[in-house]
Amino acid sequence: MHILLTNDDGLRAPGLQILKRELAACGYRLTVVAPNGQRSAASHSMTINKALYCREETDEAGIREIAVSGTPVDCVKMAMEYFLAEDKPQLIISGINNGYNLGSDVLYSGTVSAAMEGPYYQVPALAVSMYPLEEERCAQTARLVHELVEKVVVRGRFPGILNVNVPPAGDISLDNVCVVPQTVQIYHNVVAEKRDLDGSLCYHIVGDIDMEGAPENSDVACIRSGRIAVTPLRWQQTAMAAIDDVKSCL
Template sequence: MHILLTNDDGLRAKGIQILKTEMAAYADRVTVVAPSGERSAASHSLTIHRALYCRELPQKDNVREILVSGTPVDCVKMAVEYFLAEHKPDLIISGINNGYNLGSDVLYSGTVAAAMEGPYYHIPSMAVSMARMDEERAEETARLAKDIVKKLFVDRQYQGVLNVNIPPQGEISLENAEVVPQTVQIYHNVIAEREDIDGSRCYRILGDIDMDSAPDDSDVSCIKRKHIALTPLHWRQTAFDKMTDVKNIL
């Protein structure tokens, strides 16, 4: 099995390096193509008005690593369209991300966006995120990712996108996982006003996560109950149930 790894925290980030070690011991071949620095909240952005710069690191055993100066989506496109054009991967895994990608946050997530490139190339994919980067739990999460690969992705049993979120506490195992839909992730105090060093007014987009208002059967509620949230996603956004409404109004 050939696995492509990427993320939005950068190739040197602890999460992807731990995942790389676990996958290299399992897969026949692992290719890591990741940003040269942090690209969190890059969503599906592409670099189209400036050049991309790539640097390949010395290969070790069955692992090939390449730095890309762009976004997570740039990384997947460079991998599939160029570096791996003749030997496409069987699976794309994005992560392990430092921070949740729950509910509507998947719209902004570079981690999830990279995984969402999979269906475009008919390659199954998975995004893996955890509350905060903890080395011991990250190692357990990498082992869980391997278990999911074995159960779900081997022989292309599942050919879609799977979004995986790990709670800060609770057992990290398939037995503690639930398949749940995404919900709307509510934030409070989203805009923070600040004063810059020169006295000018500036703003930060922050926000306090509301974990209490989510429906019981949702990814956010699942995490609150200390269970692992598994959410199948797709990139097609046509609102089929609204098509008749639009036709009638027109």
């Protein structure tokens, strides 16, 4: 199987490099196309008003790696439309991200948005995140990704998007996986007021995650209980249940 790897933390981010190493050991053929630097919270943005610059090289294991000056979505589009146009991958994996992508955060996540490109190209995709990103647990998570790919994508022929989040402690195995819906991710202290070096007033969007208020049987509650959250997502956003309501209003 040919897999496209990407992320929003940058080509040299430890999570991506560990995932590459572990999946290569499992025998997959890999191509890496990722941002040339940090692009967290890029959401589904694309670069349309300025040029993209790409740097291609091959790592010591012979794996093709391409750094792109744009967003995670740019990376997938460059891969599918240009670099791999004649050698399309059968799967896209975005990650392993340093930090959760839970609940409504998937709307802002560059990691998840890259995976959202999969169904557009009729390719299944995984977004994988964990916190904190420690080398050994990250390697274990990469091996779990291999198991998910074999069971869900290869055998199960799942055609869509899986969002995977791994907690800071607990067993990293299929036995500790919960398949759960996303919820609303609540933050406190979202805007921080600060002073710049010259004394100017400025603001930072930050926020403290509220892990306690999430309902049971949700991705946030799953992480809170020390289990791995797996959530199927879709990129189509039409509210089908509201179609008739809106028609009746008009």
